[in-house]
Amino acid sequence: MLDATRETLAELGWGGLTMGHVASRAGVAKTTLYRRWPSKNELVVDAVATLFDELVMPDLGSLRADIEAVVAQFADLLARPETQAALLALFAEGTRDRQLRRRIREAIVDPQKRLVRQGRAAAQARGELEADTDDTSAREEVDIIFDTIAGTVEHRVLVSGEPITPEWTRRFTDLLLGPMLAG
Structure with a gap:
């Protein structure tokens, strides 16, 4: 269905x-x-949410490789016509319907933040990132990292219609990791 x-x-x-x-x-x-x-709102949100269940955080041995792999997975998912149509329709309808926007967040956005949490935990275990000392700050960081990755990739694919190439992914990852690794 x-x-x-x-x-x-x-x-x-x-x-x-x-x-x-x-x-x-x-x-x-x-x-x-x-x-x-x-x-219809509930049905469409669930139909879209299941697409995002395909995304996994690999453990490739470095935060850089993990981010690049997730960005590539996300870009591939967004390149599918059915994903594009569904997401753009949800985004448009969500601007007019506060309940739908809340449902999108609960069913699609918040569950995908698991990828950031998993990536951070693996990087912390490998010593690439410092351990979290404050739960509130850690949650805020997860939100910012997720918004940065999702917003950038969605804009590039869905709005600009530009491809996500390996070179673009490498440069994006450099920009993302610079401040994270600097401390």
Whole structure:
């Protein structure tokens, strides 16, 4: 059903997508959808959130290699037409719907911060970064790092339509790591 949702969204856009269209494409009754998702918003958010579950933080032996690998995974995910259509539709609709924006944060954004937490923990264990001494500061740093990576990659792929090349990823990682490793 989630695949059918993403396919329908890519084909018809936010305004054209209905629970009926998704049910038809998925080969289920509308009541089946409504039992699990009370609204189109909930259905689309869950359909998009599952895409991001594919992202993993590797442990390649260095923070640099880990960041470059995650950026490449994220860029590949964003390059898919179904991901682009779904994210752009959610972003646009979220500007008009505060509840949807909250749901996007809870289901998509906040769970993906795990990648930053995992990367920081691995780098701290390897001695590349100092251990956290203040939980509040650590949470704020995770938020800033996540926003920097996600915002930059999303802008480059979804807004500018520019590719994420290995060279671009290396330069971006240099800019990101400079202040982090400096202390």
